[in-house]
Amino acid sequence: MIVSNRLPVDRAVSDDGEASWRPSPGGLVAALEPVMRTQDGVWVGWAGVADEHLEPFEIDGIDLIPVPLSEQEVENYYEGFSNDTLWPLYHDVIAPPKFRREWWDAYVAVNQRFADEAARASAHGAAVWVHDYQLQLVPKMLREARPDLVIGFFNHIPFPPYGIYSQLPWRRQIIEGLLGADVIGFQRLADAGNFARAVRRLKGYDTRGPIIEVPIGVDDPTSGSHRHVTRSRQGGLVRTVLAMQFPISIDAHMYEEMASRPEIQERARQIRQDLGNPKTIMLGVDRLDYTKGIGHRLEAFGELLADGSISVDDVTLVQVASPSRERVETYRQLRDEIELTVGRINGDYSSISHTAISYLHHGYPREEMVALYLAADVMLVTALRDGMNLVAKEYVASRVDDDGVLILSEFAGASDELRQALLINPHDIEGLKDAMLRAISMPKRERSRRMRALRKRVLTNDVARWSAAFLDALTRSAHGDHPLQHPLGHESRER
Ligand code: G6P
Numbered sequence: 001m002i003v004s005n006r007l008p009v010d011r012a013v014s015d016d017g018e019a020s021w022r023p024s025p026g027g028l029v030a031a032l033e034p035v036m037r038t039q040d041g042v043w044v045g046w047a048g049v050a051d052e053h054l055e056p057f058e059i060d061g062i063d064l065i066p067v068p069l070s071e072q073e074v075e076n077y078y079e080g081f082s083n084d085t086l087w088p089l090y091h092d093v094i095a096p097p098k099f100r101r102e103w104w105d106a107y108v109a110v111n112q113r114f115a116d117e118a119a120r121a122s123a124h125g126a127a128v129w130v131h132d133y134q135l136q137l138v139p140k141m142l143r144e145a146r147p148d149l150v151i152g153f154f155n156h157i158p159f160p161p162y163g164i165y166s167q168l169p170w171r172r173q174i175i176e177g178l179l180g181a182d183v184i185g186f187q188r189l190a191d192a193g194n195f196a197r198a199v200r201r202l203k204g205y206d207t208r209g210p211i212i213e214v215p216i217g218v219d220d221p222t223s224g225s226h227r228h229v230t231r232s233r234q235g236g237l238v239r240t241v242l243a244m245q246f247p248i249s250i251d252a253h254m255y256e257e258m259a260s261r262p263e264i265q266e267r268a269r270q271i272r273q274d275l276g277n278p279k280t281i282m283l284g285v286d287r288l289d290y291t292k293g294i295g296h297r298l299e300a301f302g303e304l305l306a307d308g309s310i311s312v313d314d315v316t317l318v319q320v321a322s323p324s325r326e327r328v329e330t331y332r333q334l335r336d337e338i339e340l341t342v343g344r345i346n347g348d349y350s351s352i353s354h355t356a357i358s359y360l361h362h363g364y365p366r367e368e369m370v371a372l373y374l375a376a377d378v379m380l381v382t383a384l385r386d387g388m389n390l391v392a393k394e395y396v397a398s399r400v401d402d403d404g405v406l407i408l409s410e411f412a413g414a415s416d417e418l419r420q421a422l423l424i425n426p427h428d429i430e431g432l433k434d435a436m437l438r439a440i441s442m443p444k445r446e447r448s449r450r451m452r453a454l455r456k457r458v459l460t461n462d463v464a465r466w467s468a469a470f471l472d473a474l475t476r477s478a479h480g481d482h483p484l485q486h487p488l489g490h491e492s493r494e495r
Contacts, residue, residue: 001126003044003118005082005134007064008033010048021059024048025287025322025363027248027390028132028156034251035467036062044117050074067117069110076106079328082134088330089168090133090157091291091385095330099169108137111177115141124148127474130181132156137173140180150478152470153181156248157387158413159191165198172202179203179214182228182477185246185470187387187413192244199243206232210244228480242477246470247417248388252462255397258370267367268374275375276354279314280440283376285369285391286383287324288361290334293382293409293426294321298341298357300432305349305356309437312354317380318372322363335361373398378405378439382426386412392421396454403447405439406454407432417457420450 008029009021023029036043042063047054050073054066069078080103089097115138118128129152130138139151165171175198178184186192196207206213216229216237232238258264275281282301286292301317304310321338325331342359349356364372373379379395389412396406396418408414408421415423422435 001042001044001118001122001128002032002036002131003114003128003135003138004028004032004131005046005078007043007045007047007066008036008062009059009064011052011054013049025324027388030390031156031248031250031463031466032131033062034254034463038464042121044114044121046078065117065121067114073106073110075327076100076103077110078134079325081107083325083328084330085168086133087157087291089164090160092158092160093164093167094384095290097167099167104170111135111137112141114138115145118142119145119149122146122149125150125478127152127471127478129154129470129474137177138180139184140177143180150474151181152183152185152474153178154185154246154248154470155191155387156187158188158385159186159194159198161194162197162201165194166201171198175199175202179212179241182241183470183473184241184243185473186243187245187247188416189245191387191413195243206238207243210242212241212243213238214241228477242473244473246466246473247413247461248390249458249461249463249466250390250393250397251464252393252397252459255370255394256400256459258367259374259398259400264367264371265374267371271371271375275316275318275358278316278354280310280316280377281375282315282317282378282380282436283372283395284317284319284321284380284382285372286321288321288331288335288338289324290330291383291385293384294319294338295334295341296384296426296429296432297380297382298338298345300429300436301357302341302345302349303429304433304436305345309433310440312349312351312356315440316355316358318358318360318376320360320362320364320369320372323361369394370398373404374401376404378407378436380436381406381408381412381414382424382432383409383412384426386414388413390414392418393458396451396458399451399455402451402455403444404451405442405447406450407435407439417461418454420453 006024006029008024010024012022013019044065046069047066050069050071053068056065085097088095114135119142122128125148127150131154139153142151199205199212200207213232216239228240229237284297342357345356373395381389381392383389392408392414406421408418408423409426410423422439424432424435
């Protein structure tokens with residue numbers, strides 16, 4: 001069973017009351033959907049609209065159990081605590097997090113509803129996999145209700161350093177909530193390290209590498225079960241929790257297959273032609289989010305036009321910015337800033353025949369995205385902080401022609417693996433400009449050499465491998481056996 005804030009589909013209700021389903025935004029759904037298509041499981045989540053009480057239903061062979069949220073809960077739990085408190089806090093406080101007690105109360109109440117739903121719908125001894133920052137209290141709530149379950153949790157976004165995390169007024173409750181899981185997965189080694197440090201500082205529990213020892217109280221519902229209960233070095237009874245990195249990925253072969261289709265390759269040629277056949281197409285694809293560094297990328301691009309290093313006759317930037325969290329004030333402000341900047345750059349540098357920035361505030365079907373990836377000579381991923389960034393992996397998987405240059409922020413989790421990208425610090429605008437120029441003029445041989453290495457990595461470490469590694473750790477934990485070695489074997493377990 002998967003439990004996540006969002007279901008893989010969003011309910012859209014038009015002005016005339018017509019309801020339809022569309023794919024949900026974001027990396028979480030993009031990664032989990034292919035996993036669920038191959039597993040016979042159930043997905044518990046919210047359908048994306050307020051005040052809708054929907055019966056369980058099936059879509060593309062996946063059984064979905066919708067959890068309702070009221071309008072007030074959407075405001076306080078989703079837009080408030082999840083996306084105006086936790087999201088900015090966990091992303092290096094790029095935007096200031098707001099701490100509101102009524103938002104926290106809603107977060108607790110909604111987490112309890114998700115836990116109740118999962119407890120009600122799961123079979124004895126089932127494995128339940130809870131996802132992301134919106135539901136960090138669910139593991140503990142679920143364990144209290146159903147000590148028979150095996151509980152996994154995966155955090156799709158960064159886990160911040162203690163100096164930042166400790167600002168959260170409810171920092172202890174969140175740690176306790178997460179420690180209800182048997183296995184806690186993070187994107188990067190650094191995230192798992194930050195979490196272990198928070199556990200030591202706030203709870204005083206011992207950690208040994210990725211193993212956390214949680215003392216068992218007399219009232220602990222798991223004390224009756226012998227699953228992963230051992231004696232600590234001090235002699236007390238402890239449960240062990242495994243907390244380590246499991247870097248997420250994509251269904252790379254699906255992207256490869258799509259990019260090989262003649263009609264998608266034709267569409268890529270069409271896109272190039274429609275843009276006026278520039279020598280270089282640069283591409284950015286992001287949810288319109290302040291963590292993505294879209295402004296930094298536009299600043300660098302604008303300066304290259306201003307100083308004459310590039311010209312609109314030769315280089316075009318396509319920026320797809322899909323709408324996101326539009327009722328949260330920080331996101332509204334960001335949209336205004338980005339659109340002002342795009343307007344200025346276009347006003348200053350576009351000509352009748354060539355537009356500097358083709359700005360698209362839409363989401364697109366996957367086929368169109370793959371065509372865009374194929375058309376793009378340079379892919380810009382300039383996140384200021386990002387759990388993984390699956391767009392970087394999608395671009396690589398789509399480049400069946402072994403061509404294209406990926407510029408990748410070292411603050412995105414993907415940079416741990418994608419070392420042959422041009423790695424940049426997006427705050428360093430000069431460095432970013434240099435990387436753009438280097439990408440534009442990179443010889444074909446070097447492009448192919450880098451892309452081949454990147455592709456090998458992404459095609460091997462795909463999403464099936466990720467979920468198998470996590471579920472293997474979870475199954476082993478059900479038998480009281482925590483693996484100490486990282487299942488993907490590509491990072492040390494030192495912190
Ligand atoms: C990120 C988060 C997901 C979230 C997605 C889209 O990928 O990790 O949990 O679902 O963004 O954001 P939204 O607020 O629209 O669900």
